[in-house]
Amino acid sequence: MSIDGAKTGDAAQRERASPGPASAGSEAGKFTQGSTLRHVLVMTAAGAVGLVAVFVVDFLSLLYISWLGKPALTAGVGFATIVLFFATSINIGLMIAVGALVSRALGARDRERARRLAASAMVQTGFVAGLVGLGALPFLEPLLALLGADGEAREAAIRFLMIALPANVFMGLGMALSGVLRAVGDARRSMYVTLSGGLVTAVADPVLILGLGWGVEGAATATALSRLVFLAAGLHGAGHIHGLLARPRLAHVVADIRPMLAIALPAILANVATPVSNAFVASVMARFGDEAMAAVAIVDRLVPLCFGVVFALSGAVGPILGQNWGARRFDRMRRILRDALSLVVVYVGAMGLTLALIGDAVPVLFNVAGTETGRLVAFFCVISGFLWLFNGLLFVANASFNNLGFPLMSTGFNWAKATAGTVPFALAGAHLGGPEGILVGISLGAVVFGLAGILTAFWTIGLLARR
Template identity: 60%
Template sequence: MNRPRSETSSSEDSGPPRFVVGSTMRHVLVMTGTGAAGLIAIFIVDLVSLLYISWLKDPSLTAGVGIATVVMFLTISINVGLMIPIGALVSRALGARDRQRARELATSGSVLMVVVSSLVSLMLLPFLPPLLTLLGATGQTHQVAKEFLWISLPTNGVMALGMGLSTVLRAAGDARRSMYATLSIAIVTVALDPVLIFGLGLKANGAAITIGIARFVYVYVAYLYLIRHHSLLARPSVQGVMRDARPFFAIAIPAILTNIAAPASNAFFTSIMARFGDEAIAASAIIDRVTPVAFGGLFALAGAIGPVMGQNWGARNFERVRQTLRDSLLFMVVYVLVVWLALYLLRAPLTLAFNAPPLTTDIVQFFCQISGFIWFFIGLVFVANASFNNLGFPLLSTFFNWGRATLGMIPFAYVGAEMAGPKGALLGIGAGSVAFGIGAAITSFWTVRRLERQATVPL
């Protein structure tokens, strides 16, 4: 609903949009740092939740939650695809100093995001048994995963709304409050997980219940920040939502197709690991939790540069768009090298903390040794895709993501598994990402040059 803007909001609106002035590297670092703090906090909580479950010393519980996470990754990836047009459209409108249009787009985008994400979750529920079987779940592992998802999936629409509102905050340049909203998930989970998992004896289901409660808190915090400090939400109307659906889905559909490539490839990798038993599935689950914690800065970077690029595109300052891309790639290289070293040094304590059995330990420690090689080229794709999505070339993002997830993943991982087991599958992922990472980075600079020649800003 419309509310008077606070004094904070008035002072923020009086000058030029935040990202069209000042150091682009500083904007990248601040937006990425605040975004990473919130994201990594959530990922750490997910890691800790799996750690708690591993302390129950039942591999079927760890494997069941790991397979359930693969399905949840699909829904969250769709949410991220729906989130991208909100950030792109709102930041462009703010860059063009059309605040009323930005408010309308933020409102319509949030409504559309909730509707689509809720429908996706409801459609998945009846197909969970065959889907989990396809992923390699059997017996107790299958039952644990199914119960976990029946509890957590119905609140996916709530999570989508929180992500949408948080994206509007970031599009307005308010990375700090967006971070606080995201951190609320971590705070709730840290407080409730031990109580529900151990105190009430709910085990994996306790972690799933905590997820739902934390999502409602996330929405509440993000909504309060948005209406009190930015007044970037209006009362939704059917006419407004229908009017904005076309530009929204013009970006959202390619973005969703792009994002579901990751869970599709992840599902394929999990099915490969399932061939080697529950210990290998448990290793995959641990890797899936460790990876976003370790490389959360790259996830945050991909979301951080969108508003910076969008506002400068709206202001038709293409040299700053290009410099933002350069700064992002430099940050990515340094970040991957630092994280790679940390994982290599901590590989033994990490597996000890999870009470990992021998095969699980062997796979996880091997991943820590080669993680930098894998994620350097995936990071190139991340940065390039963020550029494509926010500069009006979402189909290129779809091409590179699906190309890496299919041609760059399936044959390499399959052959690697046949030749060297789970370790060979991990090596295959890295080898298949090389060409797509380099190609995506080169193409991202070409898109900026093309926009500069066209010099148009369609809203």
């Protein structure tokens, strides 16, 4: 096709996508113009900086606790993190919904609707995040017992959660505002939300845990402070800089519950599948002893640090797709998925090769060289690239489903992978190859659902275009 012909086709698409008089004169969405690859790279890089900063700080926080010389405290914070992960999964689902709704409105050049949706979503998110954080407090004892925590470890986890869980409302609101900033295309300020909270924790952790001797309570206080900063940074960017927060009105909040829940509920269910799957794998691995479980703990620290870019990509692609769907730019939507797919292959390939080359050095860093733990960690480093290539494909596919009106597909794929793609593969792997067999088994399960997910994502774009 000639260049002129391509321009004519693009113009025709924009004309057909015209939202009508209600939005006449509004700004076009930032992501509906320019290089799709550049948008994917910029948004992913910005999101990755903030995410990796948080992952590094979480790692250091646990490290400081371990320096206190009481393994029970370290274990307690580990158990507390599992509980917090469920709350965070709900917050992520709400953030996905906010970003999807606001980006669609901006893509359709309806800025006033975007402001209304953002304001309504803040009220709804604050209510849900507060309910989750405070509602879990009376059930901490049975929850931690279910996870296997007892004695001093359980007491330490309860002390941590009594401070950190109520601050979940600040984290939920901050993440929702980050979703608004991504929807408008402000990658830099979206990054500032998580980065600012991470920097506060990095400074507060050593002061409160080691300097003042607050121990577990110090780590929890630093976590709560960082979440307040999340909220402040998000309000400044989305409200003050972009003016994307209208004054909430009860009638609008109630009317906007349905579109919010239509995306948020499936997204939350999809996110919760991951901790459930991880818990099952850990229970199978625990049959091989404490050293095998120690390897799982180290791998859980390695994965977000090394593959945080893949996590960030799934959040970055959503608003870009959402704006182009709002503008009915189906040609760009296909290109965005191809760009995201290319980024996953290149990044995961490079990181997987790096981990394979330094695999023997990682156990030395964690002081487990020459043990069963070290052997398993080194083995994971060798196969990590293969495993995370297909996990990355599913991440991109889920972002597409959540932002293009197919959120139930995201839920279905995540739970299918967490069950059919994990349970039989992990059990068969354990039977045939022990702990290494488990790691290989869940890698093979990821292949099936990663490929199926990305192929289905391309199919859904074609379905939308035909409609």
